[in-house]
Amino acid sequence: MAASICPYRSISRVDAMFDRLRAAGRRAFATYAVASDPSFEESLAELHGFVAAGIDLIELGYPFSDPILDGATIQKANRRGMAAGGNLARTLDLVAAFRETDGATPIVLMGYANPLAVMGYEAFAARAAASGVDGIIVADMPLREAGALLAALAMHGMVMIPLFAMTLEEKDVAPRPGVGGFLYCIPVVGPTGGPSATIETIGTAVACCRRSTTLPVMVGFGIKTPEAAAAVAAIADGVIVASALIDLVDAEAGPAAGVQRLSRYSRHIWAFRQAIDLAPAS
Amino acid sequence: MAASICPYRSISRVDAMFDRLRAAGRRAFATYAVASDPSFEESLAELHGFVAAGIDLIELGYPFSDPILDGATIQKANRRGMAAGGNLARTLDLVAAFRETDGATPIVLMGYANPLAVMGYEAFAARAAASGVDGIIVADMPLREAGALLAALAMHGMVMIPLFAMTLEEKDVAPRPGVGGFLYCIPVVGPTGGPSATIETIGTAVACCRRSTTLPVMVGFGIKTPEAAAAVAAIADGVIVASALIDLVDAEAGPAAGVQRLSRYSRHIWAFRQAIDLAPAS
Amino acid sequence: MALAQPLAPDRPGRYGRFGGQFVAPVLLPVLDRLEAAFEEAWIDRGFRMRLDGLLHDFVGRPTPLSEAVARLLPTAGARILLKRDDLTFNGGNYANSALGQCLLAGRMGLSCVVTDTGSGQNGIATAAVAAHLGMASIIYMGARDAARHPGAVKKMRAFGADLRIVQDADGTLHAATSAAVRHWMGSSDTTAYVAGAPIGAHPFPRIVGAFQAVIGSETRLQLIAAGLMPGAVVSAVGGGSSTVGIFSAFVTDPGIRLIAVEAGGSGEGQPHSARLASGRTGILHGAETFVLSDENGHILPAGSIASGLAYPGSPPELADLVAGGRVETVRIMDEQARDAVRRLASGEGILISLEAGHALAAAEALAQTLSPSQAVVVMVPAAGDKDLDIVWPES
Amino acid sequence: MALAQPLAPDRPGRYGRFGGQFVAPVLLPVLDRLEAAFEEAWIDRGFRMRLDGLLHDFVGRPTPLSEAVARLLPTAGARILLKRDDLTFNGGNYANSALGQCLLAGRMGLSCVVTDTGSGQNGIATAAVAAHLGMASIIYMGARDAARHPGAVKKMRAFGADLRIVQDADGTLHAATSAAVRHWMGSSDTTAYVAGAPIGAHPFPRIVGAFQAVIGSETRLQLIAAGLMPGAVVSAVGGGSSTVGIFSAFVTDPGIRLIAVEAGGSGEGQPHSARLASGRTGILHGAETFVLSDENGHILPAGSIASGLAYPGSPPELADLVAGGRVETVRIMDEQARDAVRRLASGEGILISLEAGHALAAAEALAQTLSPSQAVVVMVPAAGDKDLDIVWPES
Numbered sequence A, B: 001m002a003a004s005i006c007p008y009r010s011i012s013r014v015d016a017m018f019d020r021l022r023a024a025g026r027r028a029f030a031t032y033a034v035a036s037d038p039s040f041e042e043s044l045a046e047l048h049g050f051v052a053a054g055i056d057l058i059e060l061g062y063p064f065s066d067p068i069l070d071g072a073t074i075q076k077a078n079r080r081g082m083a084a085g086g087n088l089a090r091t092l093d094l095v096a097a098f099r100e101t102d103g104a105t106p107i108v109l110m111g112y113a114n115p116l117a118v119m120g121y122e123a124f125a126a127r128a129a130a131s132g133v134d135g136i137i138v139a140d141m142p143l144r145e146a147g148a149l150l151a152a153l154a155m156h157g158m159v160m161i162p163l164f165a166m167t168l169e170e171k172d173v174a175p176r177p178g179v180g181g182f183l184y185c186i187p188v189v190g191p192t193g194g195p196s197a198t199i200e201t202i203g204t205a206v207a208c209c210r211r212s213t214t215l216p217v218m219v220g221f222g223i224k225t226p227e228a229a230a231a232v233a234a235i236a237d238g239v240i241v242a243s244a245l246i247d248l249v250d251a252e253a254g255p256a257a258g259v260q261r262l263s264r265y266s267r268h269i270w271a272f273r274q275a276i277d278l279a280p281a282s
Numbered sequence C, D: 001m002a003l004a005q006p007l008a009p010d011r012p013g014r015y016g017r018f019g020g021q022f023v024a025p026v027l028l029p030v031l032d033r034l035e036a037a038f039e040e041a042w043i044d045r046g047f048r049m050r051l052d053g054l055l056h057d058f059v060g061r062p063t064p065l066s067e068a069v070a071r072l073l074p075t076a077g078a079r080i081l082l083k084r085d086d087l088t089f090n091g092g093n094y095a096n097s098a099l100g101q102c103l104l105a106g107r108m109g110l111s112c113v114v115t116d117t118g119s120g121q122n123g124i125a126t127a128a129v130a131a132h133l134g135m136a137s138i139i140y141m142g143a144r145d146a147a148r149h150p151g152a153v154k155k156m157r158a159f160g161a162d163l164r165i166v167q168d169a170d171g172t173l174h175a176a177t178s179a180a181v182r183h184w185m186g187s188s189d190t191t192a193y194v195a196g197a198p199i200g201a202h203p204f205p206r207i208v209g210a211f212q213a214v215i216g217s218e219t220r221l222q223l224i225a226a227g228l229m230p231g232a233v234v235s236a237v238g239g240g241s242s243t244v245g246i247f248s249a250f251v252t253d254p255g256i257r258l259i260a261v262e263a264g265g266s267g268e269g270q271p272h273s274a275r276l277a278s279g280r281t282g283i284l285h286g287a288e289t290f291v292l293s294d295e296n297g298h299i300l301p302a303g304s305i306a307s308g309l310a311y312p313g314s315p316p317e318l319a320d321l322v323a324g325g326r327v328e329t330v331r332i333m334d335e336q337a338r339d340a341v342r343r344l345a346s347g348e349g350i351l352i353s354l355e356a357g358h359a360l361a362a363a364e365a366l367a368q369t370l371s372p373s374q375a376v377v378v379m380v381p382a383a384g385d386k387d388l389d390i391v392w393p394e395s
């Protein structure tokens, strides 16, 4: 259904985004949300809200029962998404719905291997491409195990965004077909929402990334404040803030659903955006 | 103390009793009470009360913490006796006090080996003889183990009354010095206060006793009614009723201490006495 | 003896199409180091001697293979032989691999271990072994499991373990495993993850399988000594440590049927744990294997009266043996397992766990179809003390 | 090995001046038959083979002799070796004699056994063995002990035992023994009394001693295999089954100290169980021996945090060895035993019973006075699962 509604496909919205930002001397700012959290409709509104507030790239989590690499914040978001009927297929529907009015903002899925395996890599890739997905990050599928998925992605013009840790060996980061978009640099170990790395560590990690890739480097995991985001923006091509943004929104007192929640989000995104844009280019 | 008060010693009050009864064509009637149950004074009054009510021979239990061969009724009596300060030494005092006014009624102690062993057999025999004790029944000291005690008893003119079970072998019932008084025929197995044997079984047991001894044979354990007592009296030289009498007295409603308890006892003893005396001689 | 030999699958870490290393990339170097350390240790005579010595002195191996006499069964049938790992140590057979992995961790210079536990057996074994070797231990246990097994909780704490109760999800082994892996991800430089079963990313199935293979080799020797060739070996599959351990010695004997028993749960429409027979191929906790998941790839809650069987994943080696038809599967319901435990206790004086009760129930049914000259071996991974309140709620 | 050989004391059934048959005469023929049946069975190869087979397959013998590593002790001293009967079966070492006696009862044509239990160990062992051999079992347990050991109560019932709770007296082993003997007196034609310890009238000390001697002979072989001559063997005395069992193999080695550890209770003026060191010669439960009794011959309540040690009598053989100076006695208080159990659990990953904790505490103190080249053997009769709530009330 979603596939047929989607009017067109951009081969490389992610590349286009980095080109555009680089030309403007700016760094990318990405955030993460779980599809269908708290509902399909609100999720859709939120994605558009992100773009309006200044987000360049959206990581869209497809709900999964067992997000083993995530901390409490994102575990809860997954549960809410599942409770609202969210799953991989509905997430593709969500992207298709988003694409009806936004053909430019890159969307990469983020999640776990099992829903992909159960849907089948080829079926997934075909449906995802038709829905307007640009790439995917799979938390528990290192490149060693990604052969079948990479082939399917490549066939449908999508990429897998590789996760990078400093301790990885050459063989685990070597470029291969189907890999692209950017390098997701994780400067800490441990699940999401955990402690932050120092800016020195992040610097080392980014430098390390640059040596093994020509892709743009974005840094995620543990970035919690606009100040930290600015510091990272000064050395990387982009910044990803997930748990911290959700926590900031949720920490504000009073009920927050729909428009109200979105306006809180916008305010915090705006603060990060300002900080990132003010950072000196590396 | 008790020893010096005691005015004289009968060498064989038990033998004298059987001679007297045999001459009169009567059978002996014995009962059992725990010394100091419920107090030294009441116990003393009770012993005299037994005699007044028609008891020929008294088995006086010396309280012991662990009357392993006794059923619930006599276990409780032992606990009450201990609670009132009763023990082997006080039991000897009680016999001495009894002897101040009753020089004829035979008293045999009944109890367990440990208090004797702790006092020492020789010390015990000396003190018991001086107090006016005639003999002793030790529930957990078969003749096999009684060598030292028998020697001490014989030295002081007392006897051990042997317990007889039908299954005993010759070697365990053979007469020996220090053994005498009567044969305690137990027609049932199991602790006191348990089920009764049939009169046929008792008859067989008594006949068996007669073959292995020239001593008078008294039957005890499990005799619960005057009718049963009469049936036994028809075939044995005497009847022992313990648990059943205590149970009968305790079963009557209302508080019963001192004189009141004694009068209940007398009534029940009288009933048994009548039945026994009416039994035809064997 | 498939697992006692170095593994040589088509792809590294694969059993046929199952297995692999589906983990966060940050863990890959850790797994690679672990694999190298294990393969080196496994051929090191000193390491093996230390392991065997402790298996004997500390764990109490070998365990007997004892006959359940005929009184057990209403009608005649094959003989039933019990492999008595209930007679080891506190933790039943879990001690085999906990010991091996803790020794390995020590050899790698790590001073702390983290693990997860369902009914408490793996946690107890790991806590005890860690204490014995002077290491710290952190154990994750689901809140529901912890409530069902207060004695196990107390025992792990007695061994000095830092026990952490997980309120997440269904509060069973599955949640505990996720929490333990999360913990490990953040501390793999000081802390070894002790796999309770031959599940998870390679090299864990390989390592646990190798350390558990002692069950199978003992059993094989005992059968040879008794002059017996069994018709079948029956084992209940939770994490699969005892099943892979005992099957390993018989996989290459085509004449011996291998029967994996899965928990059928309380009844129709209730959660069960039969992922080998009716799971989907999926990816859970680091490996591609049979998984209880719905059509969207969500993991389904696993259910069983036996906490140790309620796990939605399965050992990749076993998945391969089932897929290839070498291992048959049977489903046993809660009540059947409970009955079997009760009958063995009152009829034989042997108190086995509910997990083992599943295997026994299946073996009894099988034995009825065989002749008295045949024999069925039943794996008993642990004693039933932990299940007393569940099996005999009334007394 | 004093007890493995036919007994030849001065008087039949005597160990020096201790022992004998202080029972109601009605029981004498029963004891005589039992003695004859035992002596006949004991030299019957078929009986011994059946016994040994079940000790191996069902009880899980031999048990290891394992080293408690130095971490346990704050300062250096002799090595401490644990004889690990906690690794047998449910009931710890009680299974040795329960098995022997039940087999003997079966041979004598009896179909029911009765026994008494303190902390539940002898009851569990007897219930399990009886179930295994298809016999009925009746078990008496003091009400206080039953309240302290609910798991044991459940386990005996699981094995189909007819468990009877005794409210009498202090509600401990002593009351239970009296009740069991009373029961037996009334039913000795169908029912065998299973002595939990080498106490009571002859031939029970002889029979239990013989069946428990397997502990000592295993230990001796294990020491020889390890090339060790221990400085001392240390064991806590409850009924004395494990103590007599392990000492039996070393009595004739004058170079090896034998140390019997008694329960000192909670403190000055509180009940204790040190009848070997400070009891009187008396007569209890059928034998002349050291007994806790007052100057009037009343049996004193025995006290200990370890139910299995709170018994006012003692094995006549041990009384004789103490009287003759061959066996030394040591008194350990509740808190010391508890500490030792805790330290061994968290320091070594071994959970021993409070009874064994008494022996360990004594051994640790002794080891401090010896050199690291010496060794002390500690008897561990049973695992500490039953004591979890007592040792760790807080967790």
Ligand SMILES: Cc1ncc(COP(=O)(O)O)c(C=O)c1O
Residues within 6 Å of the ligand: A031, A032, A059, A061, A070, A074, A110, A111, A192, A193, A194, A220, A221, A222, A223, A240, A241, A242, A243, A244
């Ligand atoms: C599943 C998931 N977890 C976490 C993150 C980012 O890390 P953190 O939450 O620490 O900012 C992302 C962002 O991409 C994500 O997709």
Ligand SMILES: Cc1ncc(COP(=O)(O)O)c(C=O)c1O
Residues within 6 Å of the ligand: B031, B032, B059, B061, B070, B074, B110, B111, B192, B193, B194, B220, B221, B222, B223, B240, B241, B242, B243, B244
């Ligand atoms: C201690 C004791 N128990 C029992 C009895 C008699 O048995 P029963 O109580 O069954 O009449 C006697 C009588 O001599 C006795 O002394």
